[in-house]
Amino acid sequence: MTSPTKPTVYIETYGCQMNVSDSELMYGTLAAHGYEAVSGPEGADVILVNTCAIRENAETRVIGRLGELKRHMGPKTIVGVTGCMAQRLGPRLLKTKHVSLVIGPDSYRALPALIDGARRGERFTATDFDLEEHYEDVVARRFEGVKAWIPVQRGCNYRCTYCIVPFTRGSERSRQLADVVRETHEVVAQGLTEVVLLGQTVNSYNDGTHDFADLLRAVGAVDGIRRVRYTSPHPNDFSDRVIAAMAEVPTVCEHVHLPMQSGSTSVLKRMLRRYSREDYLACVTRLRAGIPGLALTTDIIVGFPGETDAEFEDTLSLCREVLFHDAFMFKFSMREGTPAERMPVEWTVPDDVVTERFNRLVTTVRGLSRDGNLTRLGLKTEVLIEKVARDGEMFQARTRDFKTVMVPAEAGRIGDYLMVEITGTTGATFTGTPLKVERKMLPLIGSRE
Numbered sequence: 341m342t343s344p345t346k347p348t349v350y351i352e353t354y355g356c357q358m359n360v361s362d363s364e365l366m367y368g369t370l371a372a373h374g375y376e377a378v379s380g381p382e383g384a385d386v387i388l389v390n391t392c393a394i395r396e397n398a399e400t401r402v403i404g405r406l407g408e409l410k411r412h413m414g415p416k417t418i419v420g421v422t423g424c425m426a427q428r429l430g431p432r433l434l435k436t437k438h439v440s441l442v443i444g445p446d447s448y449r450a451l452p453a454l455i456d457g458a459r460r461g462e463r464f465t466a467t468d469f470d471l472e473e474h475y476e477d478v479v480a481r482r483f484e485g486v487k488a489w490i491p492v493q494r495g496c497n498y499r500c501t502y503c504i505v506p507f508t509r510g511s512e513r514s515r516q517l518a519d520v521v522r523e524t525h526e527v528v529a530q531g532l533t534e535v536v537l538l539g540q541t542v543n544s545y546n547d548g549t550h551d552f553a554d555l556l557r558a559v560g561a562v563d564g565i566r567r568v569r570y571t572s573p574h575p576n577d578f579s580d581r582v583i584a585a586m587a588e589v590p591t592v593c594e595h596v597h598l599p600m601q602s603g604s605t606s607v608l609k610r611m612l613r614r615y616s617r618e619d620y621l622a623c624v625t626r627l628r629a630g631i632p633g634l635a636l637t638t639d640i641i642v643g644f645p646g647e648t649d650a651e652f653e654d655t656l657s658l659c660r661e662v663l664f665h666d667a668f669m670f671k672f673s674m675r676e677g678t679p680a681e682r683m684p685v686e687w688t689v690p691d692d693v694v695t696e697r698f699n700r701l702v703t704t705v706r707g708l709s710r711d712g713n714l715t716r717l718g719l720k721t722e723v724l725i726e727k728v729a730r731d732g733e734m735f736q737a738r739t740r741d742f743k744t745v746m747v748p749a750e751a752g753r754i755g756d757y758l759m760v761e762i763t764g765t766t767g768a769t770f771t772g773t774p775l776k777v778e779r780k781m782l783p784l785i786g787s788r789e
């Protein structure tokens with residue numbers, strides 16, 4: 341219910357989980373200042389668009405959306421752009437007349453004051469980096485039903501030549517382990533049982549005293565937590581200590597999203613990924629040896645400057661060698677100011693070649709994934725019911741190793757864990773037949789335990 345006295349805010353989120361988590365912090369900050377969250381832009385007093393700058397099409401979408409949002413604005417509505425595009429473009433975004441605020445990821449604390457200023461007709465850009473800022477005193481306002489995104493590290497100290505993130509998020513810094521553990525206890529008290537630890541190279545986490553292995557052990561031991569995940573690690577930061585922690589902490593799930601980007605050592609060198617094809621494979625071998633039943637997913641970029649057919653074939657062959665459960669695949673997008681921009685123009689891979697390679701990669705990865713999925717029929721496994729499936733009739737659930745399983749609606753409720761037998765697959769997702777329901781009667785308010 342919207343109370344007539346409270347100002348309302350709607351935040352539309354684009355990009356990665358870090359942005360989803362930042363939106364939760366922004367809602368938290370504004371709630372502490374008397375704002376009420378609403379689920380759509382119509383009639384909202386404040387509309388914030390939390391943006392992503394990773395590829396050109398992410399930005400084009402936002403520009404289009406800002407135009408559309410004009411329709412939902414009343415005479416006093418304040419529109420702000422936040423996130424990575426705000427950080428990247430800064431005051432350039434104020435050229436859009438109905439945008440009054442441009443706020444980068446380290447300046448969300450100033451939101452209430454800046455909105456007040458905008459109400460008085462002022463327009464602001466706030467894009468300073470603040471290496472101390474972790475929003476420790478802000479209580480995130482979470483909307484996700486079963487899992488909590490917990491940022492443990494902000495920024496990035498790598499400088500992959502294609503990537504805008506170091507420009508939009510600044511240098512790497514880690515939260516104190518005790519603060520992450522405190523937040524984990526809070527999310528358990530809110531009734532959630534899964535946490536996803538977030539950072540751009542999350543396994544390089546270091547708070548001065550503790551490393552990522554310590555963090556996994558501490559978070560994984562919090563009473564009430566049943567699943568711990570994290571994203572995204574960098575292959576160079578997988579110490580034996582981290583692999584041992586993954587293997588030994590029962591709540592840490594058997595899934596690693598391990599961005600590969602390319603299977604060609606020469607492309608990886610031009611990307612400044614700081615590992616070779618062989619190094620990547622060696623990391624996969626160590627992870628698989630240490631963690632039985634481990635599932636791997638990845639990110640791949642097609643058409644990086646200078647990519648030859650032979651180099652692209654190396655990407656295909658590495659996919660065949662590793663057998664990823666799934667992959668996010670992207671066409672290279674040139675970002676202003678990145679080192680890739682200074683590469684010779686003749687290295688540019690023509691659009692039609694990129695599209696052909698991209699299609700070939702998608703076919704290969706999906707085919708390998710389907711073949712692997714067919715071997716899983718008949719398996720008995722634990723799933724967590726996450727949400728109502730898109731068809732509106734079944735529930736969408738997940739295995740510990742990150743497979744999507746559709747289960748019948750009568751199998752339980754959102755937030756329940758249950759054992760299922762994998763009885764069907766579309767190739768990409770599965771259907772599961774419940775074996776034994778561990779039903780927890782959930783009170784509407786309070787703890788689930």
Ligand code: SAH
Nearest residue numbers: 502503540572599639640641670671672673
């Ligand atoms: N920090 C993470 C990645 C964050 S960006 C890591 O290092 O793995 C998510 C993914 O977007 C990247 O893994 C990469 O595959 C893709 N990406 C980043 N910049 C890109 C660009 N300029 N063009 C196309 N894809 C890009």
Ligand code: SF4
Nearest residue numbers: 496498500503505540
């Ligand atoms: Fe970008 Fe590389 Fe940092 Fe990932 S590790 S955020 S790809 S610079």
Ligand code: F3S
Nearest residue numbers: 355356392393394424
């Ligand atoms: Fe996009 Fe920024 Fe995340 S560029 S991918 S929202 S860190």
